[in-house]
Amino acid sequence: MFAPGHLGELTRIVPFDMVDAALTETGAVQQRMRKIPARVVVYLLLAAALFEDCGYLAVWRKLTAGLEAIPVARITGTALWGARARLGVRPMRALFDLLRGPATAIRTVGARFKGLLTVAIDGTYLDVPDSPPHRARLGKSTNQYATSGYPQICLTALVACGTRAVLDAAFGSRSSGETVYGKRLMRSLHDGMIVLLDRGFSGNTFLAAVAATEAAFLARVSAARRPPVLARFDDGSHLSRFGGIEVRIIECEITITTSQGRRTGLYRLATNLLDHHRYPASDLVSLYHERWEVEMCQPQCTHICGLAA
CATH class of the missing domain: 1.10.10 (Arc Repressor Mutant, subunit A)
Known part of the structure; x- marks a missing residue:
């Protein structure tokens, strides 16, 4: 009792x-x-x-x-x-x-990739009460057909993939976009981490900001984006450049099976882990699957907004 x-x-x-x-x-x-x-x-x-x-x-x-x-x-x-x-x-x-404590304290089995703490950044949009103060500060999203029923905030979170622990979060008006709030999370990135990113966070400026923290990144980039091939490696990846940073590009086909059937798509991944012997392409492709852990954690992040908003 x-x-x-x-x-x-x-x-x-x-x-x-x-x-x-x-x-x-x-x-x-x-x-x-x-x-x-x-x-x-x-x-x-x-x-x-x-x-x-x-x-x-x-x-x-x-x-x-x-x-x-x-x-x-x-x-x-x-x-x-x-x-x-x-x-x-x-x-x-x-x-x-x-x-939340220090990220360095996470010791869960499977939380690290070759010694690097595996984390992910992702964003989502959340409805907030339709009150006059919220409408005045956040507004409502509109398109050619209608106006949304509720004001919304954009929430961006940094999550440890192995434990789903929320290491940091930032949110505000959706008019700013997830990359704006994502840059606030740079304060929690450091050497010894690898951060998994979706296409929305794969711009040159954002990736350069991640690299400046000395954290590694593994980001999905658009299949339509064709960066230059500077050198080829025997694991199938190749060296390229995004703005001022060197990256390795990994191309792979991933098949997704759902109740509606199977779908195969081309994934193009970019990383600043340039050592293809220590970090082979096949291992990095398998690692990228961990990014979905952050999406499974979004309901938990909703509670954070409820407490801090």
């Missing part, structure tokens, strides 16, 4: 002292006693990510349902929303930084 006021596994994973450290670091500790202290608001938001179909008041009732022997202040939904607004964004960002 857990003690009164304990939130079970939630307070084991996110202990009180960690929450208090995030509040202290960001100057968010309440200055006077309130019915809903800042620490309680943090746990309310964490629980809201678990009960995503519930409003704040319903989540509050779930959190306090087991406290029948302890007097609990009567709280309204408006009071909870006000407490959320007072807390602000910074404490949740600080708590995320404490929880």
